[in-house]
Amino acid sequence: MKDSLCKILLVYMSSKFDKSIDDIKIIFRYGKVSQSIGNGKKIYDITFEKFSDVILLIFYSASLSFGEAYFKGNIKVKGSLSEFVFAVDKNFSNKVRFSFVSNLNYLKNLLFKKYRRNSLSEAVGNVRVHYEHEPDFYKLFLDSGMQYSCAYFLKDEMSIDEAQEAKKELISQKLLLTESCNILDIGCGWGGLALHMAEKYGCSVHGITLSEQQLDFAQNNMLEKGLESKLKYSATDYRDVEEKYDRIVSIGMFEHVGFKSYDSFFGKVYGCLKEDGVALIHTIGRVKGPGATDAFLSKYIFPGGYIPSLSEITPHIEKNNLIITDIEFLHMHYAKTLSKWREKFLMQRSTVDEKFGENFRRLWEYYLIISESAFRCEFMTIFQIQLAKKTSSVPNSRNYIYNQSENINL
Known part of the structure; x- marks a missing residue:
């Protein structure tokens, strides 16, 4: 009986895929039943060990249910997991929802996004879920400067270290840094960007974070470098920031602000930015309009986080009398x-398994x-949004950005 029901469910699930698939073949299995889709030579063989996981995947959340089953070891994947996920996202007509029930769950998450405020206590708790692992964990896969945000690949053959240096320099150029600049770095992470701006440009930087680690x-890095006078x-x-700054920068932090707090965030940027100052907000953004946070990421990786569309950001910028002086999209x-983080992470799989366990390693692999x-x-894409109080704060031409950043001494 269970096998027969599962066959019906697998057929239904397969019907949601693009019927024009001709380069791959996906085989779903449970017990003695199987269902395939596509006629390609590249085969992805997915075996469910628990009937409940098939039910949850179809009727609750595909991303969350598949991810949980994978990291708990209840799904076996023959072939490349990453290639399977890429193929599903490319060919699946709706990557989040299979059924009416899962559509209701999506709607619930959408409404939750609209009305939830990230209070200070919630923000601290959310940060600690993800960022309170010891730095040695992040050193396993990040660059030497510990940049946990999108790198900038000026050249395809760049290493992750080179591309992160290029990212820091691109941001520095957009901020029009000089030695006299006093900078606020909102969500400074492990301090790599602040260190770059202090060492290379002689700026004074105040970095703020809610992560104790x-x-x-x-x-400690500041003390080792002897930069107490600058950092x-x-x-x-x-x-809680009240001072005025020449420059304000926020890299990869806006995703944690919370939709209901966008107004207060840009109000604070306006209030803390000097009249001739420049700000830069670097955030992950949605390409195809507003949505809801992926259920797996919300539960296990970034609780309280939300990735905005550009249409959700710009009204709050305008409402707070800030001027958008430049926007750049860093697509790929x-x-x-x-990809480079995942490659480095999996090279250290034995270390991760020993220290954190196989389930933890699979969870992070799936997240990446x-x-x-x-x-x-x-x-998704990356928005880099340059802001000012008046257009005269930045040059008329964008040459100031690329004339310097494309000749970075790496």
Whole structure:
């Protein structure tokens, strides 16, 4: 009986895929039943060990249910997991929802996004879920400067270290840095960008973070470099900042602000930016309009996070009297960044398994894969939004950005 029901469910699930698939073949299995789709020579063989996982995948959330079953070892994948996920996202007519029930779950997440505010206590808790692993864990797969955001690949053959240096320099050029600049770095991470701006440009930088691990690492690095006169790091929420700055930068932090707090965020940027100042917000963004956070990422990776569309950001910028002076889209750079992170991460799989367990390693592997797929399949991109209070704060031509950044001394 269970096999017969599962066969019906697998046929239904397969019907949601693009029927024109001709380069791959996917085989879904449970017990003695199987269902295939596509006629390609490249085969992805997926075996469900629990009937409940088939039910949850179809009627609850495909991303969450498949991810949970994979990292718990209840799904066996023959072939490349990453290539399977890329193929599904490319060919599946709706990558999130199979049924009416899962559409209701999606709607619930959409409404949750609209009405949830990230209070300070919630923000601290959310940060600690993801960023409170010891720095040595992140050193396994990040670049030497510990940049946990999209790199900038000026050349295809760049290493992750080179591309992250290029990213820091691109941002520095957009901020029009001089030695006299006093900078606020909102969500400074482990302090790599602040260090770059202080060392190369002689700027004074105040980096703020809610992660104790990141704060300790950044402060220790500052002391080792002897840059106490130029750098300051503190455990501060952006809502508590009162000083005025020549420049404000925020890299990969806006995704954690929360939709209901966009107004207060840009109000704070306006309030803390000097009249002739320049700000830069670098965030992951949705390509095809507003949506809801992926259920797997929301539960296991970035609780409280939301990736916005451009149409959700710009009204709050305008409402707070800030002027958009430049926007750049870095489309495939994050796909390449995530690919390099995953490659380095899996090279250390034995270390990760020993210290954190196989389930943890598979969870992070799946997170890196679905994130990369979102960029490869053009669901997500990177917005770099330059802001000012007046247009005269930046040059009329964009040459100031690329004349310097394309000749980076790596």
